[in-house]
Amino acid sequence: xxxxxxxxxxxxxxxxxxxxxxxxxxxxxxxxxxxxxxxxxxxxxxxxxxxxxxxxxxxxxxxxxxxxxxxxxxxxxxxxxxxxxxxxxxxxxxxxxxxxxxxxxxxxxxxxxxxxxxxxxxxxxxxxxxxxxxxxxxxxxxxxxxxxxxxxxxxxxxxxxxxxxxxxxxxxxxxxxxxxxxxxxxxxxxxxxxxxxxxxxxxxxxxxxxxxxxxxxxxxxxxxxxxxxxxxxxxxxxxxxxxxxxxxxxxxxxxxxxxxxxxxxxxxxxxxxxxxxxxxxxxxxxxxxxxxxxxxxxxxxxxxxxxxxxxxxxxxxxxxxxxxxxxxxxxxxxxxxxxxxxxxxxxxxxxxxxxxxxxxxxxxxxxxxxxxxxxxxxxxxxxxxxxxxxxxxxxxxxxxxxxxxxxxxxxxxxxxxxxxxxxxxxxxxxxxxxxxxxxxxx
Ligand code: FHN
Numbered sequence: 307x308x309x310x311x312x313x314x315x316x317x318x319x320x321x322x323x324x325x326x327x328x329x330x331x332x333x334x335x336x337x338x339x340x341x342x343x344x345x346x347x348x349x350x351x352x353x354x355x356x357x358x359x360x361x362x363x364x365x366x367x368x369x370x371x372x373x374x375x376x377x378x379x380x381x382x383x384x385x386x387x388x389x390x391x392x393x394x395x396x397x398x399x400x401x402x403x404x405x406x407x408x409x410x411x412x413x414x415x416x417x418x419x420x421x422x423x424x425x426x427x428x429x430x431x432x433x434x435x436x437x438x439x440x441x442x443x444x445x446x447x448x449x450x451x452x453x454x455x456x457x458x459x460x461x462x463x464x465x466x467x468x469x470x471x472x473x474x475x476x477x478x479x480x481x482x483x484x485x486x487x488x489x490x491x492x493x494x495x496x497x498x499x500x501x502x503x504x505x506x507x508x509x510x511x512x513x514x515x516x517x518x519x520x521x522x523x524x525x526x527x528x529x530x531x532x533x534x535x536x537x538x539x540x541x542x543x544x545x546x547x548x549x550x551x552x553x554x555x556x557x558x559x560x561x562x563x564x565x566x567x568x569x570x571x572x573x574x575x576x577x578x579x580x581x582x583x584x585x586x587x588x589x590x591x592x593x594x595x596x597x598x599x600x601x602x603x604x605x606x607x608x609x610x611x612x613x614x615x616x617x618x619x620x621x622x623x624x625x626x627x628x629x630x631x632x633x634x635x636x637x638x639x640x641x642x643x644x645x646x647x648x649x650x651x652x653x654x655x656x657x658x659x660x661x662x663x664x665x666x667x668x669x670x671x672x673x674x675x676x677x678x679x680x681x682x683x684x685x686x687x688x689x690x691x692x693x694x695x696x697x698x699x700x701x702x703x704x705x706x707x708x709x710x711x712x713x714x715x716x717x718x719x720x721x722x723x724x725x726x727x728x729x730x731x732x733x734x735x736x737x738x739x740x741x742x743x744x745x746x747x748x
Pocket of ligand 1: 361364505506564582
């Protein structure tokens with residue numbers, strides 16, 4: 307519900323989605339890989355023989371973890387098995403079309419040798435830049451790179467969560483210069499990146515300076531035309547985040563969908579959006595002992611398809627180990643998702659909302675701007691028929707299963723604009739995809 311009654315200098319600067327080629331490219335990619343990697347991978351959720359079930363990348367903030375001890379861990383960061391070409395190949399095999407890497411998480415550790423900080427990869431035993439070879443390898447594999455950047459920086463003496471004195475105000479002013487310098491440095495060093503993924507923007511000190519985040523967004527997009535930045539970076543001058551005080555989206559897409567997805571097309575208000583998902587319940591960085599429910603490849607495929615069916619991108623997170631390799635569960639997941647994407651990826655890439663009523667058996671996606679509709683069947687009906695309800699005056703010209711392109715299916719017209727498509731009664735081990743060509747009746 308757009309209010310549009312409050313005059314704002316630092317609210318949304320655009321009504322509706324971006325229409326340029328860079329944004330269209332992002333929209334068509336639909337499937338991304340998130341990587342949370344940093345010194346938190348070393349404790350991996352354990353300290354002093356005890357396991358902490360909170361998010362592993364937050365361990366520095368648990369009361370049992372002495373900050374001084376955590377802040378020395380970088381001296382052990384030596385991922386000797388890190389092989390970016392291998393990472394990129396695994397991501398490509400999974401079907402990811404873009405990747406988001408944590409250049410620096412809340413702990414402030416930089417995966418690149420920043421000239422503005424000491425707490426960086428350059429001062430670890432590994433010494434070498436992690437990001438440059440990663441961006442290069444992923445790009446070589448045809449995967450776009452995006453940079454995660456936490457505004458919160460637990461390591462920086464000038465970072466403040468709130469401003470309580472003139473000294474705080476001066477510190478935060480210095481901190482903002484530091485942030486701007488680091489961001490420009492990242493763009494200068496890795497010019498092929500397509501966007502920034504900001505995080506850690508919820509504190510008072512940031513929210514209460516909408517003018518700065520607005521200026522920063524414009525500065526970055528001027529430096530790097532086409533750069534994509536989600537809704538987490540900015541706040542308006544009244545402290546509203548994601549959506550300004552007139553309920554208009556700030557930034558290029560809605561970035562608030564974390565470990566949850568919208569349910570209906572109404573939930574996304576016509577905006578571009580992206581959902582980010584963990585494999586276990588809430589672990590982003592490497593945790594030695596996953597606990598609770600761990601999502602299966604089929605569950606994640608369903609989430610990916612659901613996202614595409616609601617005009618959104620889906621990004622699946624991985625937390626590599628301190629030695630630079632992925633845990634076996636994650637490797638297996640990448641392979642299993644990839645096996646399905648290999649056959650059925652066309653039901654995801656370049657697709658969006660199909661404009662049809664949500665069916666009980668799964669999801670529809672539509673190849674953008676065409677009459678090709680994919681039926682992704684996650685629950686096969688016991689009666690063996692998939693019900694397809696079309697808008698008035700539309701009919702099915704052709705239908706076939708993606709895995710058997712040569713075999714035409716015979717839809718049965720069961721009532722006006724309503725069809726049954728028969729499916730083989732067997733045990734399915736992954737979602738079945740049926741393609742339909744629709745046509746308009748005269
Ligand atoms: O606190 C972080 C968390 O560790 C992780 O990076 C996620 C990813 O979306 N973002 C923050 C919580 O919103």
